[in-house]
Amino acid sequence: MDEKEVQSFLIIFSVIALLLAVTLILLFILFQKRKNRLLREQREAENRFKEEIIETQIEIKEDTLRNVSWELHDNIGQLLTLSKIQMQNAKDNPEAIDEAIETLGQSLDELRSLSKNINPDTLTNLTLVEALQLEIERFNRLRYLATSMECTASYFAIDHKIEIIIFRMLQEFFTNTIKHSKATKLEVKVRYSGKTLEIDACDNGVGFDANKISTFSGIGLSNMMNRAKLINADVRIESEPGKGTKLFFIYKT
Known part of the structure; x- marks a missing residue:
């Protein structure tokens, strides 16, 4: 070279x-x-x-x-x-x-x-189920509507801050039921298996058109959707005029 x-x-x-x-x-x-x-x-x-x-x-x-x-x-x-x-x-x-x-x-x-x-300090010291039970007892005590709750477990391996957000979402659904639905019954089912929390809530009220975004915004359900996204949960609202309203919530820990 x-x-x-x-x-x-x-x-x-x-x-x-x-x-x-x-x-x-x-x-x-x-x-x-x-x-x-x-x-x-x-x-x-x-x-x-x-x-x-x-x-x-x-x-x-x-x-x-x-x-x-x-x-x-x-x-x-x-x-x-x-x-x-x-x-x-x-x-x-x-x-x-x-x-x-x-x-x-x-x-x-x-x-x-x-x-x-x-x-x-009540909510801080209570589990999600206990806080929901207090709400159910209050509705029945005031005779707003006949309310029941079924639960497979009273304790979940979930961060308490997440529980607070979940409780608020359900509380908002309950408030909408009392204020707007004219319902006489409200049923809540809480299931926890493995690492999945599922909550169903339904009323027998007048219902509404769930396809209208303006309706969601008007009764605050959009807040529930936004909070579900924040904690990576899935929430679905099903409702039709005259057929009540149903909430389906799923959170995986």
Whole structure:
């Protein structure tokens, strides 16, 4: 190999080495950009989740206070009014005193039940099933509608923050049932098998056209869809005018 060939070889080798170096540098820069983007998206997702948890907790507290107001007016207030009337009638009917005492006792029981909902730590210390059971008991106690719940397990291996979001989604469905559906029955079924949580809820109300997005937005069901996406859950709403509304929820841990 003469000197000219050696020089040519060195030049080609240098060019190839330079191209490889540039390629590696570009790949490293692209890798870093992708890594930084993924980290940024992860932080944004974590921040959105934290914000959603805070917003959900605020909504639960607001809904709880609203329910407390209804219960004080529609239930306990009426019981106390009835007790007052019974005491007034006791002048002519001594047996009314016993009835008044019984009514007052019922009022105290209702206040004790109500205090569970007022306590800000109640939901924090309860499992999802226990929190749902409190809601079911409240509906039956206030005679809003006949409500039942079936459950295969009282404990799930689910992050409590996820449980809060799930509870709020169901609470919103319940609220829509009471406010808009004119239903007389509400049934809830909770199943947990393996690592899958399934919840079905259905009412026998007037229903609505589930294909209309404006309807979803109008009664807040779009919030449920957005929250389902946030926790990677599947939620489906089925409803037809005159045939009630059904919710199907699936979450895999």
